[in-house]
Amino acid sequence: MDRIYLDYAATSPTRQEVVEAMLPYFTNRFGNPSSIYSYGQETKSAIEMARAQVAKLMGATTEEIVFTCGGTEADNWALKGAIYAQKKGNHIITSQIEHHAVLESCKTLERHGFNVTYLPVDKFGFVDPADVKKSITSQTVIVSIMHANNEIGTIEPIAEISAVAREAGVLFHTDAVQTFGHIPIDVNVLGIDLLSTSAHKLYGPKGIGCLFIRKGTKLEALLNGGDQERKRRAGTEHVPGIVGFGKAAELAQQEMARETERLTDLRDKLVKGLLEQTDHIQLNGHPSTRLPNNVNVSISFIEGESMCLNLDFAGICASTGSACSSGSLEPSHVLLSIGRDHVQAHGSLRLTLGKWTTESEIETVLNTLPGIVSKLRAMSPLYKK
Numbered sequence: 001m002d003r004i005y006l007d008y009a010a011t012s013p014t015r016q017e018v019v020e021a022m023l024p025y026f027t028n029r030f031g032n033p034s035s036i037y038s039y040g041q042e043t044k045s046a047i048e049m050a051r052a053q054v055a056k057l058m059g060a061t062t063e064e065i066v067f068t069c070g071g072t073e074a075d076n077w078a079l080k081g082a083i084y085a086q087k088k089g090n091h092i093i094t095s096q097i098e099h100h101a102v103l104e105s106c107k108t109l110e111r112h113g114f115n116v117t118y119l120p121v122d123k124f125g126f127v128d129p130a131d132v133k134k135s136i137t138s139q140t141v142i143v144s145i146m147h148a149n150n151e152i153g154t155i156e157p158i159a160e161i162s163a164v165a166r167e168a169g170v171l172f173h174t175d176a177v178q179t180f181g182h183i184p185i186d187v188n189v190l191g192i193d194l195l196s197t198s199a200h201k202l203y204g205p206k207g208i209g210c211l212f213i214r215k216g217t218k219l220e221a222l223l224n225g226g227d228q229e230r231k232r233r234a235g236t237e238h239v240p241g242i243v244g245f246g247k248a249a250e251l252a253q254q255e256m257a258r259e260t261e262r263l264t265d266l267r268d269k270l271v272k273g274l275l276e277q278t279d280h281i282q283l284n285g286h287p288s289t290r291l292p293n294n295v296n297v298s299i300s301f302i303e304g305e306s307m308c309l310n311l312d313f314a315g316i317c318a319s320t321g322s323a324c325s326s327g328s329l330e331p332s333h334v335l336l337s338i339g340r341d342h343v344q345a346h347g348s349l350r351l352t353l354g355k356w357t358t359e360s361e362i363e364t365v366l367n368t369l370p371g372i373v374s375k376l377r378a379m380s381p382l383y384k385k
Contacts, residue, residue, distance in 0.1 A: 004316045004361045008201075008293060008354030009150055009178060014244065015203040015355075021247040022205065025240040033237050034228065043239045050246025057249045058176075058195065059186035060212050066229045067210050067242050071177040073222070074196035074211040075101035075144075077233075078173040081219035082142045082194070083114055089141040095119045095127045096337040098146055099175055101196075103333075115139070124286040125154035125338050129161045136168045142194075146175040147185070151334040151350060152285030153294025155183070162191035171217065177201055177209075178291060181252035183260065193217050199241065203355060204248030208241030263292040263353050266362050270295050270351065273366040278373055284335060284348065293353040298335065298344040301383040302376040307349050310372040316365060319350045343382075 005013075025046065031039025033047055051062045068074045079102065083092065094106055096118045106116045117135045121127055127145050136143075143165045148155040158174055165172040173194035176185060180195075181202030187195060194217065198209035213219055213232070225234030275281060280300040299307065304320030311318050320332070331345035340348075351365065377383040 002315065004364060006351040006353060006357065006361075006365065007317050007319050008357075009350065009352035010319060011200050011206065012203045012354055013356075014200075014205050015248065015251065017251060018204055018244045018247045022240040022244040025243050029239075033239060034226065043237075047237055047239060047242050050242045050249075053246035053250045053253075054197075054210055057181065057185070057253050058197075058212060059188050061215070063230070064187075064212055064215055065210050066213055066232050067208065067237065067245070068233065069207055069238070070200075070209040071099075071175065071196050071198035072101040074198075074209050075099065075175055076105045077211055077219070077222040078194040078196060079105045079142065079144060080109065081222055082171050082173070082217075083109060084220040085218040086141050089139045090114045091137055091139040091141060092116045093119065093132060093135050093140060093143045093170075095121060095145055097121055097125055097149055097151075097334045098144065099150055099177070102144055102146070102175055119145075121337055123339050124289075125149050125152050125284075125334065126286070127156055127161065129157060129164050132161050133164045133168075136164070136170060140168065140170050142171040142173055144173040144175070147179040147195075148176075148183075148291050148294075149285065149334060150178045151332060151348075152296045152338065153178075153290035154285040155179070155289050155291065158192070159190050162193075166191055178294075181249060181256070182291065182293065184256070187212055187214070194219075199245035199248055202248050202252050205241050205244040208238055208245045210245070259355065260292045263357070266353055266357060266359060267292055267295055269359070270353075270362050270365065271297075273362075274369070277366065277370045282340075282344065284338065284340070291352075293357075295351040295353075297349055298340055299347045299349060299373060300344060301380045302347055302373065304346060304348045306376050307347075307369075307372060310376070311369070314368050314372070316368060319352075320348050 029042055031043045033044040051065045055062050055065045110116050119127055119131050145156055145161050147158055162172040171193045174192055175196045177198045180197040193214045195212040200206040223234045282298045284296040308318050331342050335345040
């Protein structure tokens with residue numbers, strides 16, 4: 001049975017073109033980039049080419065791109081590196097719906113004596129720039145608001161928020177793991193000082209990402225050791241991963257406009273069908289200011305895990321929210337923050353589309369899910385038509 005994969009927000013398959021670009025750097029071109037002989041210089045050149053490909057996709061310069069092992073490291077580094085590099089200031093501003101990589105970094109910093117303000121969001125998941133402005137104090141070092149939410153897909157007003165931070169002389173960081181390679185990003189137009197990405201969300205390999213660090217931004221190193229990455233991130237570079245990341249970024253740049261249009265059409269078809277065919281259902285996140293591939297709904301009177309298991313039996317891969325918290329029995333912090341109660345939060349379903357999603361697959365989901373919902377509700381003592 002052919003499976004339908006609708007969990008691209010969790011991870012994406014690595015494109016064949018990306019794999020082919022990476023393969024030589026596992027075998028023939030294996031040199032350490034820090035070596036001065038030709039093997040090393042060959043891989044160093046490949047890294048710099050990839051750095052240029054990644055930088056181009058976000059409007060940065062190559063000197064502002066530092067490769068990391070992924071989005072989590074980049075988020076940790078942005079927050080901890082910024083706060084420890086400051087001579088004064090002990091305050092961070094973030095939102096209640098951030099990815100756990102940001103939230104857990106903030107909690108760690110709180111345990112070390114730093115102060116964190118967790119801003120609320122509205123029913124769509126928007127952070128109000130006015131709330132950011134009111135929260136900034138003379139001790140604020142950095143504001144960190146994600147570009148788009150990984151669970152509900154809402155795209156935040158990043159340019160407005162960064163303008164508030166800049167006016168106050170405060171650094172601005174955004175977690176762009178879900179948006180990089182999927183919607184246009186220009187770090188200069190958006191006024192971003194620090195930006196986190198991860199390759200495996202745009203059909204690149206796992207285990208590689210980057211942190212954009214605007215020129216002149218002071219950041220304490222998170223990893224100490226050798227002089228790699230211009231003395232900012234120690235450790236022998238993951239050359240095949242970096243090369244793959246660069247190739248994935250290059251392909252994303254070429255295809256983004258038409259892929260965004262295609263996915264938006266499929267997303268809207270899926271949302272319309274779900275809302276028409278199912279009662280007691282709510283779309284989570286903003287109806288239109290959202291990622292082109294994200295559909296998140298709360299379906300009352302049943303558990304999201306049960307829906308996912310039944311969809312899996314039918315050959316459809318979906319999730320209840322973030323892959324990073326899939327083992328937790330706690331309801332989504334994002335859904336609770338936008339006003340869903342515990343029952344609604346537990347009944348959430350996230351369907352995220354990607355490069356290989358077809359219209360026929362969307363139709364299959366629309367033909368399959370209502371029957372699963374009816375079956376599960378028939379077993380629920382809470383459901384009444």
